[in-house]
Amino acid sequence: MLHRFLFCLAVLAATATQPGSAQILLAGGNLPVCSSMGGHGCEPMTAWPQQALDMHLYRVTEARIERWQASLGDSAHSPAARELRTALDQLALEHAAPVSRSWFSDQLGASDAARYDALDDRARWQLLDHFQEPVGARGEKVRLRDSSSQATIDIFERFVAMARETSGRERPRIGVSTASSRDPFDALDFYLQVFEQAGAEVYWLPLDRAFSAARAASRCEDLAEFQAELLGTWD
Structure with missing residues (x-):
């Protein structure tokens, strides 16, 4: 999914500890990462457990x-x-x-x-x-190091290495936002896994319009309504 990699432009800046010390790594939108939902990016014969989601x-x-x-x-x-x-x-x-x-x-x-x-x-x-059928306990699984493109692995590992240099932490903390997606939950498992496997401690930042609006209105229990109205997402 092309949108998955565009966020790489700015996340690293959030790990900076000193003003002006942030670094930026630009990554394109077509990096072939091995995942159960994108088998075309995997090495041949990559096997997945039964709980791996391969399609909706x-x-x-x-x-x-x-x-x-x-x-x-x-x-x-x-x-x-x-x-x-x-x-x-x-x-x-x-x-x-x-x-x-x-x-x-x-x-x-x-x-x-x-x-x-x-x-x-x-x-x-x-x-x-x-x-759409509920996925239940199944979910998208990622195997970064089984990606068919070594360049893809190198880019994500370099991203984490830059964050490590900036933060001074062996496992740097990286915040991931999926706010650009129509469904902010769709690629969440993917993002968390790919950066964790690259060596980071990963957190999700729920910054999409629906969450912000529901929180501002003190109506978090009505999040689904805000998602339908503002994002065009129905659970």
Whole structure:
């Protein structure tokens, strides 16, 4: 996922102990890191435990259809929403097993709900989020040193080495923000693991708009509402 590496521009500055002592390392957005969700970046024959998440699955049920439709508000009565509802009802009857995102999208795109292909990003993610299967105890796993690119390993280890030099700590503390992501939790496991494996003590900094707004309003219990409104993320 390209967005995962763009944050490397500035995190190191947070480890500086003296004004003006920060260093910056620029890293591109296409570093092939070995992870269970990105096997193309791994050495051949890399094996993963059963608990490693390798893809998100989707399943259509009547309960999820009702929940998705309720989230639409007044637009639930639009022609596009009615067409999608018909297509989703049919999928719920014909396909009980979880399916891949590409299969799910292809089925809706090929159905009479031709308006699916015309959905904007927010509406499409609203649909996908409501039918994504919970991952349970599974999660994305990272194996930095099994990455097929030695340059990738060198870049992350150099990043941590620079933080070590600046902080004077053997395991420097690095704060990771995922605020640029539509779903701040999506790449969280990835970031924490890749920097820990590179030798750092890693912390997540919850700095996204939804968290900040919920905290400012003293409504942290309503975080999901802020995420839907401000980030276009539905749990």
